[in-house]
Amino acid sequence: MFQWLSKYFASPKALHEAGILGMNSRNFKFISKYNKRRRYPLVDDKVQTKALAQKFGITTPRLIGTIEYQHQVSDFQDMVKDWESFVIKPAHGSGGKGVLVIKSHRENTYFTPSGRMLTYKDIYQHLSNTLSGLYSLGGQYDTAVLEEMVNFSHIFDDYSYQGIPDVRLIVYRGYPVMAMTRLATAASGGRANLHQGAVGVGLDIKTGKTLKAVMRNLPITHHPDTHADLSKIEVPLWKEHLLIGAKAYEMTRLGYLGADIVLDANKGPMMLELNARPGLAVQIANGIGLGKVLKKVDKFYPKRLSPEERVEFLLNYQDK
Amino acid sequence: MLMLKRLKKLFTIRFVLTIMLIISCAFAGYRIYYKVKYWGFSFAPHEKTNIWTVEANVSFVANGEPIHISLAKPKSSDEYKILDEDVVAPGYKTKISQDRISLTSDGRDGQQNVYYRILLFDNTNGKGKIAAPAPKAPEKPIFSKQQEQTTQELISLASKQTGDAVQQLIRLFNQTPPEPTVVAFLPANKTPKDLAQIISNLLAYQGISSRLARGIKLQEDKTSMEPDLMLEAYMDGRWKLYDLTTGQIGLPKDFIIIQRGGKSLLDIAGGYESNVKFSVLKSVTTSFNLAGKRAKLSNEQKAFDSSIYNLPVAQQNTIKWLMIFPLAILVIAVVRNVIGLSTMGTFTPMLIAMALVKTGLVPGLICFVIIMTLGLLIRALFSKLNLLLVPRISAVVVCVILIIQYMCVFSYQLGSDIGSSAMFFPIIIMAWIIERASITWEEDGPFNSCREIVFSLVAALATYVIICNSTIRYIMFAFNELNLVLLFVIMLLGTYTGYRLTELKRFRPLVK
Numbered sequence: 001m002f003q004w005l006s007k008y009f010a011s012p013k014a015l016h017e018a019g020i021l022g023m024n025s026r027n028f029k030f031i032s033k034y035n036k037r038r039r040y041p042l043v044d045d046k047v048q049t050k051a052l053a054q055k056f057g058i059t060t061p062r063l064i065g066t067i068e069y070q071h072q073v074s075d076f077q078d079m080v081k082d083w084e085s086f087v088i089k090p091a092h093g094s095g096g097k098g099v100l101v102i103k104s105h106r107e108n109t110y111f112t113p114s115g116r117m118l119t120y121k122d123i124y125q126h127l128s129n130t131l132s133g134l135y136s137l138g139g140q141y142d143t144a145v146l147e148e149m150v151n152f153s154h155i156f157d158d159y160s161y162q163g164i165p166d167v168r169l170i171v172y173r174g175y176p177v178m179a180m181t182r183l184a185t186a187a188s189g190g191r192a193n194l195h196q197g198a199v200g201v202g203l204d205i206k207t208g209k210t211l212k213a214v215m216r217n218l219p220i221t222h223h224p225d226t227h228a229d230l231s232k233i234e235v236p237l238w239k240e241h242l243l244i245g246a247k248a249y250e251m252t253r254l255g256y257l258g259a260d261i262v263l264d265a266n267k268g269p270m271m272l273e274l275n276a277r278p279g280l281a282v283q284i285a286n287g288i289g290l291g292k293v294l295k296k297v298d299k300f301y302p303k304r305l306s307p308e309e310r311v312e313f314l315l316n317y318q319d320k
Numbered sequence: 321m322l323m324l325k326r327l328k329k330l331f332t333i334r335f336v337l338t339i340m341l342i343i344s345c346a347f348a349g350y351r352i353y354y355k356v357k358y359w360g361f362s363f364a365p366h367e368k369t370n371i372w373t374v375e376a377n378v379s380f381v382a383n384g385e386p387i388h389i390s391l392a393k394p395k396s397s398d399e400y401k402i403l404d405e406d407v408v409a410p411g412y413k414t415k416i417s418q419d420r421i422s423l424t425s426d427g428r429d430g431q432q433n434v435y436y437r438i439l440l441f442d443n444t445n446g447k448g449k450i451a452a453p454a455p456k457a458p459e460k461p462i463f464s465k466q467q468e469q470t471t472q473e474l475i476s477l478a479s480k481q482t483g484d485a486v487q488q489l490i491r492l493f494n495q496t497p498p499e500p501t502v503v504a505f506l507p508a509n510k511t512p513k514d515l516a517q518i519i520s521n522l523l524a525y526q527g528i529s530s531r532l533a534r535g536i537k538l539q540e541d542k543t544s545m546e547p548d549l550m551l552e553a554y555m556d557g558r559w560k561l562y563d564l565t566t567g568q569i570g571l572p573k574d575f576i577i578i579q580r581g582g583k584s585l586l587d588i589a590g591g592y593e594s595n596v597k598f599s600v601l602k603s604v605t606t607s608f609n610l611a612g613k614r615a616k617l618s619n620e621q622k623a624f625d626s627s628i629y630n631l632p633v634a635q636q637n638t639i640k641w642l643m644i645f646p647l648a649i650l651v652i653a654v655v656r657n658v659i660g661l662s663t664m665g666t667f668t669p670m671l672i673a674m675a676l677v678k679t680g681l682v683p684g685l686i687c688f689v690i691i692m693t694l695g696l697l698i699r700a701l702f703s704k705l706n707l708l709l710v711p712r713i714s715a716v717v718v719c720v721i722l723i724i725q726y727m728c729v730f731s732y733q734l735g736s737d738i739g740s741s742a743m744f745f746p747i748i749i750m751a752w753i754i755e756r757a758s759i760t761w762e763e764d765g766p767f768n769s770c771r772e773i774v775f776s777l778v779a780a781l782a783t784y785v786i787i788c789n790s791t792i793r794y795i796m797f798a799f800n801e802l803n804l805v806l807l808f809v810i811m812l813l814g815t816y817t818g819y820r821l822t823e824l825k826r827f828r829p830l831v832k
Contacts, residue, residue, distance in 0.1 A: 009824040014831040016819075022827075024657055025817040097763075125706055132708040196764060217829050287830060 019292025021280060026256075030294065034173065034255020035276050042252050043274040046091045046145050056251040058244050059270045061087070064146040073127045076146065077120070080105070085149035088126065090135040090142045094275075096191065098135025100126055101149060114162065150270060153263040155236060158228040159183050159201075162190030167203065167241055167269075169259045170278055170290065174249035174310050175301055176242045176259075177293045179203040180285040181233070185215070186225045194281045199223060201230055202286030206315055208238030212287045219287075239311060240269045246307035248274055334815045341808035348801040355799065359624060360614040365794035369441050369610055371403065372538045373601040374576065376436045380591035382428040387412075387590035389423040391436060392534070392579030401441055403613055408435040419579070427590060440538075440576060441610060458524035471525055473501055478522075483567055485528060486553045486560075489519050490567035512549045512564055519551060519564075529554040533561060534585050536598045538574040547578060547585060547598060608798070628800065640797040646806040647796060648673060648783045653813050655779040660820025664756050664772055669779035671749050676784045679741030687727065687742040692773065694723050695754035696761070703758065717751040 015022070021030075042048050053060045064086055065079040080086050080102075088100040100123075103113045108120040127144050129135070136142040156165045163184040170178040180202050184190045187197035194200045199220065202211040213220050213230040222229055235241060245259045248271065258278025261269050283290050296319075305313060355361040360369075378391060394402065395418055407414045412423040412434065421436060463471060477499055478488040493502060493515060506518070513532075520530045530553040537548060551562045560569050561577075571577070579585050588594040615624035624630060628639050648670045655661050655669070663669050676684040698719045702712055724742045731739025753776070761769035786792060796802060819827075 008828060010828045010831040012819050012824065015824065015827055018827075018831050020819075020823075020827045020830055022817070022819040022823050023660065024820060028815060028817045128708065129706070132710065134709050214829070217826070219829075283827065283830060289830065 015289075019289030019295070020283060021289060021291040021294070023280065025291065026280060030172075030256040031277060035257070036253070039252055039254055040276050043254065043257065043276050044092055045143075046089060046093075046273060047143060049271075049274055050145075050147075052251050053271055056247050058247050058251065059264075059267055060147075061150050061264075061270055061272070062148040064148060066091070066146070067127060067131065067144040070128065070131055073124060073131070076123070076127060079146055083148065087147050087149050088123075088130070089145045089147065090130045091145050092136035092140070092142050098126075098130055103149070150262050150272075151265045151267075153236075153265045155263065156181075156183075158226055159223055159230070159233065161185050161188075161223070161225040163192060164262060165192065166260045166262045166272055167208075167235060168278070168282065169241065169245035169261060170282055171245045171249055171257050171259055172294050172297050173255050173301075173303070174246055174305075174307065175297050175314055176205055176245040176311075177297060178282050178286055178288070178290060179205050179208070179241075180282045181235070182285075183223060183230075185223070187215075194285070199230065200281060200285030201233055202282070202288070203233070203235060205242075208235035208241065209233065212285065214285055214287075217284060235263070237263065237268050239315070242311045242314065243307060244269055244271050246310045250307060252276075334812065337808055337812045337815065341805065341812060344801075344804045344808050348799065348805050351801040352799050355611075358615060358620045359611040359629075361608065361611060361798050363791075363795060365608075365791050366606055368604050368606060370538075370574075371603045371605055371610075372440045372574075372576070373603070374438050374440060374536065374538070375599045375601075376578075377597045377599070378432075378434045378436070378586060378588075378594065379597075380432050380588050380594035382430060382432050382591045384427045384429055385590040386427050387423070387425045387432070388588070389421075389434060389591075390587040391421050391423075391596065392585050393419060393421050393436065394438065394440070394535075394576055394578050395419050401614070403439040403441055403610070405436070405438040408437065432591060457527055458529045460527075461521045461524055463525075470501065470505055471522060474505060474522060475526065477501060484555060485526060486519070486523060486530070486551065486555065486562050487567040487569070489522055490551070490562055490564060493519065494565055494567070516549055516551050516564055523553060531580060533577050534579045535575055535577040536600065537572065538576055538600050538602065547596075548575075550577075552580065640793065643796045643800050643803060644787045644793050645670075646803045646810070647792070648787050650806055650810055650813075651783045651786055652779060653810055655782060657813060657816060658818075658820060660822035661775045661779060662772065663776040663779045664753055665749075665776075668749055668753060669776050670783050671746050672776070672780035673783035673787060675745045676780065677788050678744040681784065681788070683738040683741040684744075686738055687745065688777075690727065691720060691723055691742060691745065691750055692754065692757070695720055695750065696758055699754050699758040703762065713751060713755055716754055717747060720747050720750050720754070 042052060047063075047066055050060050050063055064083055065076075067073055067076060084105075085101075085103050087102070088098075090098040093099065101113055102110045102118075102123075104111050110118040110120075110123055112118065130142055130144040133140050133142050150164070152164045159165060160183045165181045165183050167179060167181050169176045180200050182192040182194060183199040183201065184192050185198055189196065192198045194214075197216055199213055199215045201213045203209065204211050210231050210233040215224065221231060241261050244261050248257060248259045249255075252274060254274075254276055256276075256278070258275035260272040260275070262272050264270050280290065301310075301317075302313065352361075376391060376393075378389060380389075389412075393405070393416075405416065407416070407421060407423065409423050409425075411428075412425045415422045415424075423434060474489075474492065478485075478492040481488040481491040483491065492499065493506070495502070498506075506514070516532050520532070523530045530551055533550045533552045534547040535550065549564060551564055552559050553562060554560075561571050562569060563572065586594060586596045611629060612621075612624055615621050628636065631639070649667070652663075652667060652670050656663065656666070672688065675688075678684075679687065695716065699716055702715060707715065724745070724747070727739035727742045729739070731737065753773075757769050757773055760772055
């Protein structure tokens with residue numbers, strides 16, 4: 001009986017000793033303590049995030065324009081006429097919902113990266129849906145954001161079945177503490193959500209190299225579709241990634257946040273979006289409990305440093 | 321400075337909430353005690369209290385002189401509580417005291433009938449346990465030499481019987497066939513009163529105080545009874561009642577003492593051929609209905625009047641329904657934060673559970689499944705049409721209403737009333753569940769969608785099990801201070817930082 005139990009369930013004591021952060025603990029001890037409610041709009045609204053990021057010297061995909069009202073929808077052809085490729089996003093979306101990527105377009109025909117052909121009417125419909133709140137967090141009226149398409153670095157090409165992997169950094173009191181990248185699989189339907197069957201690769205916070213890879217909670221070594229060796233991932237320009245994460249703290253003053261960063265072939269790491277309630281799957285991808293890492297930051301990491309100093313400190317920090 | 325820091329550390333949110341919880345528990349405990357004691361609330365929802373209507377009919381023939389009637393009456397605050405009493409005696413001046421009523425009138429002629437009516441209810445706690453100050457030692461009766469000898473003989477005979485001194489005597493005198501000594505001692509035509517008198521004398525000889533008690537047995541619809549006689553003896557620091565035939569101690573079931581001691585049951589001046597007859601009528605009501613009257617008896621009328629139990633019944637029913645919400649909410653909080661099931665919407669399961677209570681479990685579940693299935697099918701059609709959000713949900717709402725309408729009609733035609741229970745489901749909530757399930761279906765696949773619905777139903781059933789229990793519903797209403805306790809339990813749950821049950825499984829791979 002107990003053996004069967006311990007096969008499927010961990011004891012709370014064991015989890016505690018491993019320093020695993022639970023949902024209740026995350027919400028009570030970290031989110032409600034370090035994330036002020038009135039700062040949430042900064043990260044929940046992509047338009048605000050973008051404007052703020054610029055002020056703090058964080059690169060983000062360039063903004064083409066925003067569509068706020070239904071009557072502006074027909075203007076979008078004018079907006080994108082100088083842009084070969086672009087992305088439409090809901091300003092208050094989450095988890096990649098309602099993101100439409102257009103790789104190229106001519107006249108009234110639009111092509112997605114996977115080669116699907118869309119008409120002007122399709123785009124019009126998508127924008128209308130976005131404005132009506134179909135993809136937004138609480139279903140409230142939303143704004144459609146048009147931004148440039150990231151010119152993705154080809155580093156990850158072998159690793160992802162579809163879509164573009166980004167790096168998720170967990171930033172605690174200004175220090176990036178844990179990182180992972182999520183790779184879409186056929187099982188996840190080309191989406192990067194771990195609970196849907198995407199591969200989670202934990203990255204060493206100091207080097208950006210693979211720590212561990214998991215799919216559906218189980219360790220794996222190779223991508224199920226592309227068969228690429230997952231242990232060989234090493235994210236280039238890692239320090240720049242960390243710097244974006246560190247600066248995001250100054251920018252939002254959120255003590256516990258998640259930063260999604262993509263790598264542009266020309267412009268380097270770019271911040272895609274921020275999250276005031278980042279999930280706990282990162283622990284499974286890393287095989288490390290977040291709780292004990294956060295405790296370490298509280299105890300040993302100096303406060304009141306600049307972002308650059310923090311990244312420097314982090315890279316030189318030796319665990320005792 | 322250090323002290324201040326320590327104090328601050330001590331007064332964490334959790335600590336303060338725990339203190340508040342303890343205080344609220346103490347408060348609720350006091351209120352429960354208060355309500356049980358003064359308002360007669362009980363923990364069982366349908367506990368019945370017997371109400372006895374005892375009527376004493378005093379009849380006599382007046383002889384023209386000023387009339388004064390003095391009738392013994394039961395004391396309130398004894399084993400039965402007096403709910404109400406009144407006297408039907410036209411033209412008489414009435415005065416009611418603790419243990420007697422007196423009626424006075426100018427001289428009259430002819431047959432007179434006076435009625436005294438009391439409403440009593442059971443006060444089970446007090447039965448037969450009347451502590452009283454010790455009476456003075458009884459005066460030793462003066463016996464002749466021969467009498468004294470017989471007395472001693474009787475006492476020694478009695479000591480062979482079982483029981484205490486009083487019981488021994490009673491049993492000796494009721495023995496069949498009787499001892500010759502006993503026969504010799506008793507008058508030929510003994511009445512219960514004679515017997516009681518003799519035993520009382522014998523007890524007095526042994527230094528035991530005793531007195532007579534008159535009462536009546538409360539039996540349903542009994543009319544015209546003579547009061548029964550019992551013997552009360554002061555034993556072991558309290559007055560104990562003895563049955564004069566069996567010697568059994570204690571107040572017999574449904575027996576009420578009307579008069580005690582040497583005083584007479586009825587004194588009449590200005591009349592003759594006086595007689596008192598009793599009749600008893602029993603009625604049953606719930607303890608709850610008596611609360612107001614009990615409150616009045618214990619001088620707590622004001623507090624009762626300003627409570628929710630003094631509201632019109634319709635409002636009370638609404639409040640009764642509201643009072644169960646906190647418990648249901650607690651269940652939801654536990655399901656989400658301690659167990660960690662993700663349900664559709666925070667309080668959706670609770671609202672489903674509420675509907676299930678009104679519809680009954682099986683019909684409710686059948687209706688839920690039918691509405692969900694049809695709704696999801698229709699919603700699947702809608703998703704092909706690319707409607708905007710608000711009109712789409714609105715359309716689903718309309719469809720849900722139509723589904724419910726047709727279910728009612730169909731089930732009526734089939735002669736079943738299952739369909740009509742569909743009306744109790746909150747329409748907007750059902751529409752949102754359908755919308756949410758359909759979106760999850762499209763985004764995360766049917767498996768995740770069904771899982772969410774099943775989890776929501778599990779949470780709803782857990783809530784249902786608790787709130788469908790009428791005892792729990794009654795207790796939350798009758799002792800509504802418990803909701804204050806629940807408030808702090810819920811708030812304390814807000815500081816719970818332990819792992820959720822589902823996380824034990826989720827993070828299992830992280831532990832060796």
